[in-house]
Amino acid sequence: MNGTAIENFICVIYNVSFMNCTWHVGRTVPADTQYFLYWKSSRTEDFRGCQNYIRDNCGRHTGCRFQNVTIENKIAHFLVNASRSGQTIESYKKKIALYKIEKLTPPxxxxxxxxxxxxxxxxxxxxxxxxxxxxxxxxxxxxxxxxxxxxxxxxxxxxxxxxxxxxxxxxxxxxxxxxxxxxxxxxxxxxxxxxxxxxxxxxxxxxxxxxxxSTSGYTLFLLSVTTASLIFFLCIVTCLKTTSAPIPQPKDPFHEISPMHFQTEYENQLIEHETEEIITTIEEMA
Structure with a gap:
């Protein structure tokens, strides 16, 4: 039946060895029609079916993804059949030189x-x-x-x-x-x-x-942030040192005078006591 074969069949090879083939469903086919893609990369090979179909919202096959495709100097043969019980669907055949459909990678x-x-x-x-x-x-x-x-x-x-x-x-x-x-x-x-x-x-x-x-400006920005962080850190450390300074302890009267000072004071007291006794003796004699 005319108008049941697929339309706009396109294949593209990309990223060296990947290939996508897509098509549009026939204009007059019912919604339950299903398509199947077969291909071979030389005349002497057997057709092999698609293993990774692309589907539309109705679940119909509208494309196929291939991996490990080798281009070399090959002309590939494509065949798309359709199946629906009780109706004959047109097949689609096409030959493509693989190097012509490659999308080159960037330099x-x-x-x-x-x-x-x-x-x-x-x-x-x-x-x-x-x-x-x-x-x-x-x-x-x-x-x-x-x-x-x-x-x-x-x-x-x-x-x-x-x-x-x-x-x-x-x-x-x-x-x-x-x-x-x-x-x-x-x-x-x-x-x-x-x-x-x-x-x-x-x-x-x-x-x-x-x-x-712009790169230099970004570097200066990072340098400014680093410097500010360092200054802030030093301020925190200084404040901690200030607040953690030792608290003055009350004077201990028993430990305030050193042994040297205690001996000197004792000698002064003895001299003062002897002086008082001499003065008292002189007064009594008088």
């Missing part, structure tokens, strides 16, 4: 070095990961360098794009150390068995003095 290890290059910065990277292509010459790159806005100077965002870069590096000229930049890169085919669609963007990398200032 790896993107770095920016603005020292040693006269009035410029050297941007370097590694090729994207693939399972079947190892030569650098198989890729070309698109580079976008954005000059971000500076609210203090009321500047606007600007960007510069280069989309036919070969190799693993690019010299960004007219670098202004007072500005802040962001660079991102993606790859595509350059004459090999690689998808002609652009791959995924790399994580943006920031460079420029404004970025360094």
């Amino acid at each position: 790896l290890n993107v770095t920016v070095n603005c020292t040693g290059v006269s009035n410029g910065c050297e941007i370097q990277w590694q090729p994207p990961r693939t399972s079947h292509v190892k030569r650098d010459a198989c890729f070309k790159y698109e580079i976008v360098i954005e000059n971000t806005a500076d609210p203090e100077k009321s500047t606007k965002d600007t960007s510069k794009t280069k989309n036919d870069i070969r190799g693993r590096s690019y010299i960004f000229q007219n670098f202004n150390a007072e500005k802040r930049y962001i660079v991102k890169i993606r790859a595509t085919d350059s004459g090999c068995l690689v998808s002609t669609n652009w791959g995924e963007w790399s994580t943006p990398v920031e460079f420029g003095r404004a970025h360094l200032k």
Whole structure:
């Protein structure tokens, strides 16, 4: 029956060895129709069924997830059958060159070095990961360098794009150390068995003095917090020492005078007593 076969069958290989295939159900099929996907990566292999289906809200199969897919120079064969008791459903068949449906990973290890290059910065990277292509010459790159806005100077965002870069590096000229930049890169085919669609963007990398200032400001903030914490700690320690000073004890009359002082006082008393006796004797004789 016309209109019962699936529509919009699409497969995408991503992250080197994962593949998703999706489709839309036929326009005229009842809600209880079920689809089944079979595929093989060469003409000599046997078809094997999907092990991890994607389902819609009605529980119907609308896609399949695959792992450990090897691209190489393979043309895969896909077959989607449908089943429903009492009704004939159209089958769907398609052949796909696997390298054409790969979504390239981002270029790896993107770095920016603005020292040693006269009035410029050297941007370097590694090729994207693939399972079947190892030569650098198989890729070309698109580079976008954005000059971000500076609210203090009321500047606007600007960007510069280069989309036919070969190799693993690019010299960004007219670098202004007072500005802040962001660079991102993606790859595509350059004459090999690689998808002609652009791959995924790399994580943006920031460079420029404004970025360094923000980092320095954050460092100063941490230093200020640390200093304030240290001062607060020292104040607490000082207060504890003050409050824990020894309390003066009352004087002990029995231990107040040392033996040396006691002997001196005793000798003075003897001299005073003898003097009184002499005076008394003189008075009696008189």
